[in-house]
Amino acid sequence: MKKLAPELLEELKEKKEPEKGLPPLEINGSLVMRFAPNPNGPPTLGSARGIVVNSEYTGRYNGKLIIRFDDTDPVTKRPMLEAYDWYLEDCLWLGTKPDEVIIASDRIPLYYETAEQLIRKDGAYVCFCKQEVFKALKDEKKACPHREQGVEKNLGLWKDMLSSCYKEQEAVLRIKTDIAHRDPAIRDWVAFRIIKTPHPRPSVGDRYCVWPLLDFEGAIEDHLCGTTHIIRGKDLIDSERRQRYIYKYMGWAYPKTLHWGRVQIYEFGKLSTSAIKKAIAEGIYTGWDDPRLPTIRAIRRRGIRPEALRKFMIDLGLGETDISLSLDTLYAENRKIIDPIANRYFFVWSPVKMEIEDAEPKVAKAPLHPSRGGIREIPVGTEVLVCRDDVETLKVGERLRLKDLYNIQITGISPLRAKFIGTDIDLIKKEKARIIHWAPTDGLKVRVLSPDGEYTGTGERGIEKELDRVVQFERFGFVRIDSVDDGVVAYFTHR
RNA sequence: GCUCCGAUAGUGUAGCACGGCCAAUCAUGUCAGACUCUCACUCUGACGACUGGGGUUCAAAUCCCCAUCGGAGCACCA
Numbered sequence: 001m002k003k004l005a006p007e008l009l010e011e012l013k014e015k016k017e018p019e020k021g022l023p024p025l026e027i028n029g030s031l032v033m034r035f036a037p038n039p040n041g042p043p044t045l046g047s048a049r050g051i052v053v054n055s056e057y058t059g060r061y062n063g064k065l066i067i068r069f070d071d072t073d074p075v076t077k078r079p080m081l082e083a084y085d086w087y088l089e090d091c092l093w094l095g096t097k098p099d100e101v102i103i104a105s106d107r108i109p110l111y112y113e114t115a116e117q118l119i120r121k122d123g124a125y126v127c128f129c130k131q132e133v134f135k136a137l138k139d140e141k142k143a144c145p146h147r148e149q150g151v152e153k154n155l156g157l158w159k160d161m162l163s164s165c166y167k168e169q170e171a172v173l174r175i176k177t178d179i180a181h182r183d184p185a186i187r188d189w190v191a192f193r194i195i196k197t198p199h200p201r202p203s204v205g206d207r208y209c210v211w212p213l214l215d216f217e218g219a220i221e222d223h224l225c226g227t228t229h230i231i232r233g234k235d236l237i238d239s240e241r242r243q244r245y246i247y248k249y250m251g252w253a254y255p256k257t258l259h260w261g262r263v264q265i266y267e268f269g270k271l272s273t274s275a276i277k278k279a280i281a282e283g284i285y286t287g288w289d290d291p292r293l294p295t296i297r298a299i300r301r302r303g304i305r306p307e308a309l310r311k312f313m314i315d316l317g318l319g320e321t322d323i324s325l326s327l328d329t330l331y332a333e334n335r336k337i338i339d340p341i342a343n344r345y346f347f348v349w350s351p352v353k354m355e356i357e358d359a360e361p362k363v364a365k366a367p368l369h370p371s372r373g374g375i376r377e378i379p380v381g382t383e384v385l386v387c388r389d390d391v392e393t394l395k396v397g398e399r400l401r402l403k404d405l406y407n408i409q410i411t412g413i414s415p416l417r418a419k420f421i422g423t424d425i426d427l428i429k430k431e432k433a434r435i436i437h438w439a440p441t442d443g444l445k446v447r448v449l450s451p452d453g454e455y456t457g458t459g460e461r462g463i464e465k466e467l468d469r470v471v472q473f474e475r476f477g478f479v480r481i482d483s484v485d486d487g488v489v490a491y492f493t494h495r
Numbered sequence: 496g497c498u499c500c501g502a503u504a505g506u507g508u509a510g511c512a513c514g515g516c517c518a519a520u521c522a523u524g525u526c527a528g529a530c531u532c533u534c535a536c537u538c539u540g541a542c543g544a545c546u547g548g549g550g551u552u553c554a555a556a557u558c559c560c561c562a563u564c565g566g567a568g569c570a571c572c573a
Contacts, residue, residue, distance in 0.1 A: 021508085038573045076572045131571070138569085139497080172571055183498040185569040193571035214573050234500065238568050241499090261501075262566070315522070317508060321501055322566050329507065329523045339536055346533095370536075403532055425532055435532055474533040495535075 021314035022056060025229060026256065031063025032228045035098070036070050036218065039083035041273035042288045043090040043296045045309075046263055052313040053231060055096035066225050067091065067098040071105045072217050074199040079105075081200055086288075090296040094306050102225065104217050105204045111212045112162065114220050114250070115173060115192060119154045123249035124191060126157035127174045138187045141180040147188070161194065164209050168194045175216070177245045185238045191216035219243035227255045234259040234320050261322040267451065268294040291491050292451045303470040303480030303493040308334035331494035338470050338478055338493070343368045345376070345466075346403075347446055347473035347490075348439040349457035351385035356408055357419040366404035378460050380405065384438040385458050391416060400434040401425065403474070407433075437474050448479055450492030463488050 025031070033054045037047055058065040067087065071079040084103070091098060118124040127134065127146045137144050149157075161171055173192040181187050190213055198206040212220075218239065222230060232239075240257050247254045264270065276293060279285050289297040299309065312330040316323070344367070361381045368374030384402060391413070394400075399409045399421065407428055408418040421427075428435065439458040446459040455476075463471065464484040470493055472478050479490035 036573090040573080070573065073572060076570095135569090169571065181498090183569075184496095185498065187569085189569095190571055195571085211571090213571075218573095233567090235567055236573090237499070259500085266506080312507095315508070319501085319508085320566090323507065326506055326523085332523055335536080342535095344533075344535085366532090370531075370533085401532065405532090428532075437533065472533085472535065474535075476533090477535080 021317050022053065023318060025057055025061060027061060027228070030228065031058060031061045032066065032226045033058050033063060033231070034066040034068050034102075034222070034225060034227050036068040036221075036232075037087055038070050038073070038077050039079045039087060040071075040077045041080060041277060042083055042086045044273075045265060045268075045294045045296065045299065047087070047090070048094065048296055048309055049260070049263065049313045049316065050231070051091055051094050051096055052310050053318070055091075055094070055098075056310075056314055057229070057231075058099075063228075064099045065096065066100045066102060066227070068102040068221055068225070069104060070214055070217060071103065071199075071201075072108075072211050072214070074195055074197045074211070079200050086297070090300075093296070093300060094310060100225075102221065103201075104212075104221065105199055105201055107221075107224075108204075108208050108212070110224065111192075111217060111220050112210075114246075115212075115216075116155070116158065118175070118191075118246065118249055119158055119173075120151060121249050122151050122176065123245070124173055124175050125149065125154045126161060126171055127188075128171050131169075138179070138184060141187070143179045143188075147174075147176065147179070161192070161210050166194055168196055170194065173210075175242070175245055177242065183238070183241070186241050189213075189215060189242050215239050215242050216246070219246045222255055223247070223250070223252045229256045229258065231258045231260065231318070234261055258318055259320050260318055261320050263316075264322070264324040265294055266324060266326040291449050301480065301482065302491045303338070303478065304330065304334050305337045308337055327494075334494065335478070339472075340372070341369075342470050342472045342478055343374070343376075343466060344370070344472050344474050345460055345463050346378070346437045346439050347448070347457060347459040347463075347476055347479075348385045348387050348437070348443075349448070349455040349476065350388035351439065351457050352388050352391045352416055353383055353441065354386050354391075354416045354418055354438075355383050357382075357411070357417065359406075359420040362405075364405045376460070376462050378440055378462075380440050383441050385441055385443070386416075386436060386438050387457075390436045398433075399428070399431060400436060401428040402438045403435050405438065445487030446490060447487065448473075448476075448490045448492050449482075455492075459488060463490075 035050045035054045055065050057063065069084060115124060125146055127144060129144045134144055158173060171194060172190045174188045175191050177186055177188055179187050192210050192212050194209055195211045196209050237259055244254055271294060280287060285293060288295050289301045291298055291302050308330060311333050359382050364378040364380055366376050366378065368376050394410050394413060396410050396413060399407060401407045406423040407421050409421045411417045411419050439460055443458040443460050444463055446457055448455040463481060466481045467484050468481060470478055470480045477495040478493035480493055481488060482491050483489045
């Protein structure tokens with residue numbers, strides 16, 4: 001068959017292995033996609049999905065990827081200056097370098113230009129209605145008095161808006177849609193409002209007092225950027241219907257859209273960016289990379305590999321169903337990468353000292369990795385440290401083995417004492433006795449920061465040589481060695 | 496209230512646009528066993544789902560209707 005019809009074989013393989021993660025994209029000509037975050041906080045796991053999926057597609061189809069900062073709200077979702085770079089950093093970490101970076105707050109004049117054109121086409125009008133008044137009219141499918149005030153008047157009023165003639169809340173520019181549209185969400189929506197708070201970016205500052213809302217800014221940008229495909233949350237599904245009015249007035253072609261549902265991560269529950277910001281300020285979290293947070297920076301600091309995160313995100317696929325997922329799958333993915341390369345070490349949490357009678361001081365030789373070779377040497381005297389968890393289940397008379405050291409028999413619980421009873425591992429195997437790990441009494445002070453708290457204890461020497469690497473603390477889990485200055489600080493990866 | 500979506504095992508997904516090959520895929524999880532000087536890794540096996548009700552049809556996870564449940568929008572937030 002290989003000889004007769006290799007292409008058939010190929011086809012067979014493809015049929016058997018359909019697109020596991022992302023569905024194929026319908027493309028006419030070229031592909032341009034964008035990832036459009038608001039930099040009001042650092043990238044989260046949710047952002048990672050956007051970065052990964054968009055870049056996966058542009059990579060697959062040789063398209064162009066744009067990162068666009070939708071930072072047009074200086075107040076409610078005020079951008080954070082550091083976050084712009086954080087996004088770029090995290091993109092790189094995830095293996096993606098956007099082909100172009102666009103910052104909306106740099107391009108306000110472009111939006112003004114389109115706004116004016118829309119007014120000239122009688123597709124937008126300046127409205128002075130109070131919010132509640134307009135809502136009441138809208139709910140009854142009734143136009144407000146400003147809707148038909150005429151193009152010339154609108155142009156004048158728009159100029160006045162731009163020249164700061166009005167206060168906040170006093171005037172807005174609305175897009176004329178269909179005031180009787182069956183879906184109230186579509187009726188004459190607001191495109192620009194007045195904000196006098198300066199923008200946090202120094203280069204922008206108080207230059208503008210009229211700011212576009214997302215639906216307007218996004219609509220114009222997607223056209224200017226030549227976006228062919230948009231993937232966004234289904235909470236923005238109405239955006240398309242709203243934005244299409246602009247596209248119709250301007251004679252533009254609307255990009256293809258795809259949506260995904262809301263993601264809830266089991267381990268983190270619902271943490272909003274603003275809530276986290278507050279908690280950090282109050283000192284509840286140590287910072288945006290606190291291991292308890294669902295930010296990319298935190299995940300990275302914990303030693304999750306970007307390839308694992310990518311695969312995890314791609315396997316989620318593209319569904320409009322809301323999903324609530326557990327990170328177990330991500331951890332399993334990461335373990336596959338990390339387990340073959342992570343060196344093993346002993347770390348004893350909540351250590352308890354154990355005295356061993358009849359023991360000769362010696363140097364334990366333990367493998368650095370169960371299958372890759374390499375040896376670590378740990379000198380021991382007549383005392384070792386073991387975990388309180390283990391001690392709590394010990395009984396006097398019980399025989400067990402200190403891993404990679406020798407066999408002992410418990411002679412007392414408090415204080416904890418044991419006696420040396422030989423080095424032969426077979427004895428332990430025959431008795432199916434336990435094997436526990438231990439640490440030398442003069443080991444390193446180790447702190448492990450994990451999503452569910454902090455573990456402190458003692459680790460064997462040598463860990464300090466693994467700075468910035470992921471290792472496995474035997475019978476504990478994987479950790480990334482974060483610092484070794486004053487004792488070791490490790491970030492918990494997963495079990 | 497008005498307008499949209501969506502619903503496959505504990506979780507996430509494949510299959511659904513062109514009904515039969517689906518007593519339903521893969522991954523993760525859980526349990527049991529093997530291996531192992533780690534409660535890790537690996538291996539083996541088991542567990543486990545088409546939301547419900549009608550209809551169309553020789554045949555429905557796939558098409559239609561209703562119900563239920565879940566989500567979103569109706570902001571001068573993104």
